[in-house]
Amino acid sequence: xxxxxxxxxxxxxxxxxxxxxxxxxxxxxxxxxxxxxxxxxxxxxxxxxxxxxxxxxxxxxxxxxxxxxxxxxxxxxxxxxxxxxxxxxxxxxxxxxxxxxxxxxxxxxxxxxxxxxxxxxxxxxxxxxxxxxxxxxxxxxxxxxxxxxxxxxxxxxxxxxxxxxxxxxxxxxxxxxxxxxxxxxxxxxxxxxxxxxxxxxxxxxxxxxxxxxxxxxxxxxxxxxxxxxxxxxxxxxxxxxxxxxxxxxxxxxxxxxxxxxxxxxxxxxxxxxxxxxxxxxxxxxxxxxxxxxxxxxxxxxxxxxxxxxxxxxxxxxxxxxxxxxxxxxxxxxxxxxxxxxxxxxxxxxxxxxxxxxxxxxxxxxxxxxxxxxxxxxxxxxxxxxxxxxxxxxxxxxxxxxxxxxxxxxxxxxxxxxxxxxxxxxxxxxxxxxxxxxxxxxxxxxxxxxxxxxxxxxxxxxxxxxxxxxxxxxxxxxxxxxxxxxxxxxxxxxxxxxxxxxxxxxxxxxxxxxxxxxxxxxxxxxxxxxxxxxxxxxxxxxxxxxxxxxxxxxxxxxxxxxxxxxxxxxxxxxxxxxxxxxxxxxxxxx
Amino acid sequence: xxxxxxxxxxxxxxxxxxxxxxxxxxxxxxxxxxxxxxxxxxxxxxxxxxxxxxxxxxxxxxxxxxxxxxxxxxxxxxxxxxxxxxxxxxxxxxxxxxxxxxxxxxxxxxxxxxxxxxxxxxxxxxxxxxxxxxxxxxxxxxxxxxxxxxxxxxxxxxxxxxxxxxxxxxxxxxxxxxxxxxxxxxxxxxxxxxxxxxxxxxxxxxxxxxxxxxxxxxxxxxxxxxxxxxxxxxxxxxxxxxxxxxxxxxxxxxxxxxxxxxxxxxxxxxxxxxxxxxxxxxxxxxxxxxxxxxxxxxxxxxxxxxxxxxxxxxxxxxxxxxxxxxxxxxxxxxxxxxxxxxxxxx
Numbered sequence: 035x036x037x038x039x040x041x042x043x044x045x046x047x048x049x050x051x052x053x054x055x056x057x058x059x060x061x062x063x064x065x066x067x068x069x070x071x072x073x074x075x076x077x078x079x080x081x082x083x084x085x086x087x088x089x090x091x092x093x094x095x096x097x098x099x100x101x102x103x104x105x106x107x108x109x110x111x112x113x114x115x116x117x118x119x120x121x122x123x124x125x126x127x128x129x130x131x132x133x134x135x136x137x138x139x140x141x142x143x144x145x146x147x148x149x150x151x152x153x154x155x156x157x158x159x160x161x162x163x164x165x166x167x168x169x170x171x172x173x174x175x176x177x178x179x180x181x182x183x184x185x186x187x188x189x190x191x192x193x194x195x196x197x198x199x200x201x202x203x204x205x206x207x208x209x210x211x212x213x214x215x216x217x218x219x220x221x222x223x224x225x226x227x228x229x230x231x232x233x234x235x236x237x238x239x240x241x242x243x244x245x246x247x248x249x250x251x252x253x254x255x256x257x258x259x260x261x262x263x264x265x266x267x268x269x270x271x272x273x274x275x276x277x278x279x280x281x282x283x284x285x286x287x288x289x290x291x292x293x294x295x296x297x298x299x300x301x302x303x304x305x306x307x308x309x310x311x312x313x314x315x316x317x318x319x320x321x322x323x324x325x326x327x328x329x330x331x332x333x334x335x336x337x338x339x340x341x342x343x344x345x346x347x348x349x350x351x352x353x354x355x356x357x358x359x360x361x362x363x364x365x366x367x368x369x370x371x372x373x374x375x376x377x378x379x380x381x382x383x384x385x386x387x388x389x390x391x392x393x394x395x396x397x398x399x400x401x402x403x404x405x406x407x408x409x410x411x412x413x414x415x416x417x418x419x420x421x422x423x424x425x426x427x428x429x430x431x432x433x434x435x436x437x438x439x440x441x442x443x444x445x446x447x448x449x450x451x452x453x454x455x456x457x458x459x460x461x462x463x464x465x466x467x468x469x470x471x472x473x474x475x476x477x478x479x480x481x482x483x484x485x486x487x488x489x490x491x492x493x494x495x496x497x498x499x500x501x502x503x504x505x506x507x508x509x510x511x512x513x514x515x516x517x518x519x520x521x522x523x524x525x526x527x528x529x530x531x532x533x534x535x536x537x538x539x540x541x542x543x544x545x546x547x548x549x550x551x552x553x554x555x556x557x558x559x560x561x562x563x564x565x566x567x568x569x570x571x572x573x574x575x576x577x578x579x580x581x582x583x584x585x586x587x588x589x590x591x592x593x594x595x596x597x598x599x600x601x602x603x604x605x606x607x608x609x610x611x612x613x614x615x616x617x618x619x620x621x622x623x
Numbered sequence: 624x625x626x627x628x629x630x631x632x633x634x635x636x637x638x639x640x641x642x643x644x645x646x647x648x649x650x651x652x653x654x655x656x657x658x659x660x661x662x663x664x665x666x667x668x669x670x671x672x673x674x675x676x677x678x679x680x681x682x683x684x685x686x687x688x689x690x691x692x693x694x695x696x697x698x699x700x701x702x703x704x705x706x707x708x709x710x711x712x713x714x715x716x717x718x719x720x721x722x723x724x725x726x727x728x729x730x731x732x733x734x735x736x737x738x739x740x741x742x743x744x745x746x747x748x749x750x751x752x753x754x755x756x757x758x759x760x761x762x763x764x765x766x767x768x769x770x771x772x773x774x775x776x777x778x779x780x781x782x783x784x785x786x787x788x789x790x791x792x793x794x795x796x797x798x799x800x801x802x803x804x805x806x807x808x809x810x811x812x813x814x815x816x817x818x819x820x821x822x823x824x825x826x827x828x829x830x831x832x833x834x835x836x837x838x839x840x841x842x843x844x845x846x847x848x849x850x851x852x853x854x855x856x857x858x859x860x861x862x863x864x865x866x867x868x869x870x871x872x873x874x875x876x877x878x879x880x881x882x883x884x885x886x887x888x889x890x891x892x893x894x895x896x897x898x899x900x901x902x903x904x905x906x907x908x909x910x911x912x913x914x915x916x917x918x919x920x921x922x923x924x925x926x927x928x929x930x931x932x933x934x935x936x937x938x939x940x941x942x943x944x945x946x947x948x949x950x951x952x953x954x955x956x957x958x959x960x961x962x963x964x965x966x967x968x969x
Binding site: 088090135138139140141142143145146147149150151153154157158161271274277278281319320321322324325326328329332333336 | 941
């Protein structure tokens with residue numbers, strides 16, 4: 035087991051070897067190619083492995099980067115170093131335009147979309163006269179450093195791997211930040227992230243453009259290494275190969291991208307040299323073996339090789355507790371407008387001919403705990419969705435602090451200070467409890483992707499994590515702060531969700547069946563926590579099935595049945611209400 | 624553009640579109656039954672066309688040894704899956720069942736040699752050679768991943784596509800092949816000459832559509848496939864083997880692919896890798912149909928064939944650019960209708 039800093043130092047020493055004269059030139063070229071591919075695969079780690087968007091079209095962005103510098107340095111006579119920002123700009127703009135369309139695609143339509151524009155752009159590159167049609171552009175100059183030309187693959191090696199190191203650093207910095215947590219929530223938990231103020235479409239677009247920029251830089255390097263470009267390496271097959279690198283390496287981690295690129299390129303090279311000797315020259319057997327390796331990886335190591343290797347050779351990262359930092363600014367106390375905090379007025383929701391919620395009105399007073407109960411299908415969850423902006427109202431209104439919501443979205447609801455939990459807990463399984471809870475504080479921070487990459491966000495980051503730590507301690511989960519959320523028991527997950535909602539600094543806490551699936555002593559602890567919050571002045575609205583849990587805890591109960599309110603009052607009155615008894619137990623004929 | 628050209632382009636478009644429609648159906652079938660976005664569908668087209676052309680020329684098609692190899696790999700995968708519940712009898716049955724078909728077609732092809740025979744014999748033989756490839760592929764590539772996510776299956780499909788294309792190059796070489804028309808001559812309707820080849824395409828596509836409709840509507844295996852498509856777990860509970868349903872779906876997809884190849888190869892020279900673009904256009908049609916609706920897929924396929932014919936006439940260099948760029952708006956519209964549930968799949 036190697037400690038991680040030592041492993042990194044070993045890698046750095048290893049990286050110098052190809053620069054020595056004794057290293058065979060053939061292997062230097064191979065190392066250069068690995069670096070070029072690793073850059074693209076690293077983009078895919080973020081896009082596909084972390085963000086959940088599968089792209090077969092990354093090779094097209096390599097093309098944008100490569101063609102831009104090819105054109106500018108040959109026809110317009112620019113210096114290669116000057117054309118690097120131009121290559122990134124063109125790639126970034128292309129990614130922005132394609133991304134605006136692509137990130138809106140749902141589910142498996144997204145990879146299909148990347149396949150479609152990937153094919154389309156490949157043919158386009160081969161048809162444009164300016165770009166030399168199928169022959170491409172040749173005679174691209176090598177970059178020079180202080181008059182020294184980087185014409186040899188050995189001279190390009192430090193440039194390429196320097197870029198890889200920079201990209202790896204930037205990617206790791208980005209992932210371990212406020213924006214990074216939002217990105218890591220995208221795959222499978224985008225709706226949860228939205229209710230804590232994460233802008234889903236913008237975050238997706240950011241990841242898309244970031245991945246494309248890495249591909250564009252790789253394209254710039256490729257053009258100056260080969261000193262010629264043509265459409266072939268920017269087609270859909272190379273695009274698929276880059277994705278495979280990320281999958282084989284392990285699509286979730288930066289190390290996986292470098293490992294995957296190394297494995298695939300070395301394997302392809304060996305196969306290309308070995309198979310003609312065995313099978314004859316015109317047999318492209320490497321693609322067959324290549325396909326087989328992918329299938330085997332999917333069947334036997336679905337998370338890729340990196341996690342397996344890391345488990346064997348790397349010491350796990352040491353657990354870490356945030357240190358005290360200046361507390362985040364709290365929500366300014368609202369001028370006491372008087373009246374209840376939350377008012378539902380004739381709220382109605384129809385799905386086609388079905389009226390799920392029918393003219394329901396009730397209110398939640400400041401500092402109250404109110405329960406919304408009712409049999410299955412009563413419309414509790416729909417009412418909850420209407421308050422949280424997940425569903426839109428058919429008619430009626432929801433007012434918070436005297437101000438009605440207009441076209442409420444989960445983002446807007448979060449901004450007003452409503453924190454929520456989910457009936458089916460939504461924690462990002464491969465993030466620690468601390469990081470999960472920090473998502474709750476997302477909208478209390480302002481740092482963006484650029485400041486995170488440059489590590490200018492550290493002061494704010496410390497405050498965000500300290501806030502998360504405080505909420506974890508407040509809810510009694512301190513011993514689990516460093517645990518992966520996926521390893522928590524259901525009861526602990528529900529508490530972690532409450533801690534996350536509290537990190538939003540909410541004025542109203544909405545809990546969706548918080549006691550469902552909890553064991554008795556966990557329910558007792560949960561009730562204790564909620565009483566404590568009430569004592570601190572928190573207002574709570576909860577949807578619940580468990581009558582025993584509700585009876586001893588809440589101030590008032592609202593009962594729904596078949597979408598309509600049938601009763602409202604103190605627990606002891608509800609218990610004896612004939613309409614409620616009939617709804618729950620059936621009437622006496 | 625005068626009316627003759629217009630009619631000619633329309634005929635061309637509808638003929639191509641009819642083939643895309645068939646491929647679109649196969650893709651919808653495979654996706655609904657096994658959740659695989661089946662990129663290698665185009666390989667069946669290329670292999671079907673090349674096999675038919677080779678047979679017409681009196682040669683033994685290279686797909687015969689390819690079929691042997693696929694059968695071998697499928698057999699190994701089957702035996703590997705049995706490793707925990709090994710029994711010699713079951714293993715022997717696997718060997719016999721998996722290897723029977725390739726050995727049979729090998730014997731028949733050899734016996735026929737270069738003797739002259741009617742085209743129908745070659746059509747049937749082509750289908751017999753290509754059809755088993757579907758179940759074999761499913762056996763080793765997709766059945767072990769049956770419970771994986773759509774994206775994992777998609778990546779597996781792309782890997783299979785890469786491998787199959789390379790096999791195609793290995794066995795067929797880089798040379799293209801073309802076959803004589805299925806029906807010579809043609810009939811003149813007003814200003815338009817309808818070629819015998821087009822008539823053969825229309826009739827085949829219609830017959831296939833009716834056959835599929837009968838299969839799904841009136842036979843037990845067809846209904847079992849539909850049940851699996853609608854609800855895998857439910858179908859499994861009432862005793863439908865989802866693995867068997869998958870093999871049947873891939874068999875049908877391979878048959879449809881082979882027939883499409885036979886229909887195309889008299890008008891277009893096919894190469895080992897021609898299938899991909901043809902298959903992708905069937906794909907575009909299937910996507911318009913939401914990977915679920917057969918009638919919508921058929922209509923979309925005709926529209927794509929026509930759009931392709933017209934863009935080939937006006938801007939032939941940009942034909943592929945235009946056809947594939949048209950996919951994005953369709954996908955966007957589809958996504959708007961799909962709602963949120965898609966995104967939350969892990």
